[in-house]
Amino acid sequence: MxxxxxxxxxxxxxxxxxxxxxxxxxxxxxxxxxxxxxxxxxxxxxRKPRGIPPGPRFTLPILGDMLSLKGESDLRVVARQLRKEHENICSVYFGSKLFIFLNSYDVIKEALVKNGDIFSNRPSMFWTDLLTQRKGIVMSDGQPWKEQRKFALETLREFGFGRTILEDKIHEEIGHFVEVIGQKKGRHFDMCRLSQKGVSNIISSMVYGKRFEYDDPVFNIFLDKSESMLQTIGHGSVLNVFPFLRFVPGDLFKYQSVLNDLDFIKDNIILPSINEHMKNFDENHVDDYISSYIREMKKVSKTGQPSYLNEDQLVSAILDLFIAGTETTSTTILWTILYFLHHPNIQSKCYKEIQNVIGSGRLPSIIDKPSLPYVEAVILEILRKANISMTGLPHAVSEDTRFHGYHFPKDAIIIPNVDAVLTDNKIWGDADVFRPERFMDSDGQIIKRDAMMPFSIGRRVCLGESLAKMELFLFVTTLVQRFEFIPVDADNLPTLRGVVGLTYAPVKYQVRAVPR
Structure with missing residues (x-):
C-alpha cells in the first residue's frame, strides 16, 4: 500500500x-x-467523446451503456428505445464500441447518398473480420473494395444480372424446386432447407457453372454448416463487443465451431472448385464467375500493374456471394409462405391474378411482372414487414466527421437503421399492419416509394438486388400458380415472431403444399 x-x-x-x-x-x-x-x-x-450524438447518460467502464439497455442485444429494439428519446440520430456504447444510429430515411439518404464518399467505409468488427479478413466484396474498404465490386458488377451483368437471360437459370432451378414439393403430395414438410437449396443452386450455377442435386451429401453439409455458422454469429454477437470471451473454456460462444465450419466450406467446396477451374482454364470458354475471375487475374498479371484481384480475394468474394445471395432470398421466401398461412385471402387474390394473366399452361416470366401488380405489391410488403436485414450492414466514416452538428469518430460503428424507416408510421401510416395495397394506387398500379429500402441505398447498396427481386417474383408466382399453401393445424398457426441471427428469419415451421 x-x-x-x-x-x-x-x-x-x-x-x-x-x-x-x-x-x-x-x-x-x-x-x-x-x-x-x-x-x-x-x-x-x-467520459464520452465531446459532441457525439445523444444517448444514455450513465456509461460504465467496460460495459458501456449495456446496463441502461437492460442487457438488450437486438439492435432494432435498442434503436427503438433510443429513438423515443433522441429522435433521428442517437448513439450507444456496447462495451467500448460506439454505435451511432441513423433513424430516418432523410438522414440515411443524406449520409449514404449525398455524403457517400465519407460514409461508405466498413467498421472493424470481430465476426466479420474473422469471416472475411476484410477481403471480398461486402466488408472490404478502399481500393480492394472498389476493384472487387467493379469486377463483380461487370461480370454478373455479363451473366445476366438485371436482364432476362438470367431467367433461364432461375426457371431451371424452379423446375427442380416445384418437382420436389410436388413429391410431398400435400403432406406436411419443412420448407426451410428446400428454399435454401433452390436459391443456393442459382448462385452456384453462376459462380461454379453447375448446380448440385438436392440429395448431394457435400451440398447438404455445406448448407448445414453455413446455417450453423450464421446462427452462431447472430447469437454470439457479444464477441463483437468483448472478443476476449472467445477464450472462455468450452467454446461457450462457438468461436472454434465457426472456424471449423469456415475451414470446411473453404477446403471442401470453394478451393477445390477454384483449383479445378485453374487446371482446366480455357479463355475461350468463360461461362461462370470463377473462370471470369481467373481470366482477369491472368490479364492483370501480364500488365505488371498492382492489383487486388488474387485467389484470397476470390475465396472471400465467393463466400460473400453465397451468404448474401442465399440467406436473404431464401429467408424472404419462407416469410412469404408464412404470411400466406396467416392471410389465406391474400394468397387467393394472388392466385386469381396469376390465373387471369398467365393461367396454368406456362411458367410465369419476368415480362409478366407489370401485369401482376398485386403479386408485386405482396412481395414488397413482405420485404417491408419481415425486414430480414433488420438494421442493415454497418458503415463507418473514412475520417472524423461533423454530421448534423454531431461528431462522428472514425472508429464508430454507424447503423443505417432500415428497421426505423420500414416501420415508420409517418411514412406508412399503419406500419404494423400487413397490407399490400399500400403499394398500389387507385388504378391498381404499383406505387414506387423512395423509403422502401430493404436492400439499403448508396454506394454500398446490395450487389444482388436485381437478382433477388427477379428470384422472388419468379419463385412466388410459380409456387402460387402450382400449389395452395395451407397450415398443418389451422388452429395453431406458426408464429410470426422471428429469430434474430445474421438475418431476421422465421422460426422453422411445417407447411402443406396442395397441388392445384
Missing part, C-alpha cells in the same frame, strides 16, 4: 500539484488524495 501512495505522490509531484502533494503528507491527505484520484479515474474511463 505504501508503494501505491509513493507512486501517487510521484505523479502529483511530476505534474507539480503542490496542494495534493502536501495533503499526502498526513493521513487525511492520503484519504482525500485517493478519493480524488479514484473519481478522476472513473470520470476518465466513463
Amino acid at each position: 505504501a508503494g501505491i501512495f509513493t507512486m501517487l505522490l510521484d505523479i502529483f509531484q511530476y505534474f507539480n500539484i503542490e496542494y495534493m502533494t502536501g495533503l499526502f503528507k498526513d493521513n487525511v491527505g492520503v484519504t482525500t488524495g485517493l478519493v480524488f484520484v479514484t473519481c478522476l479515474g472513473i470520470w476518465w474511463l466513463m
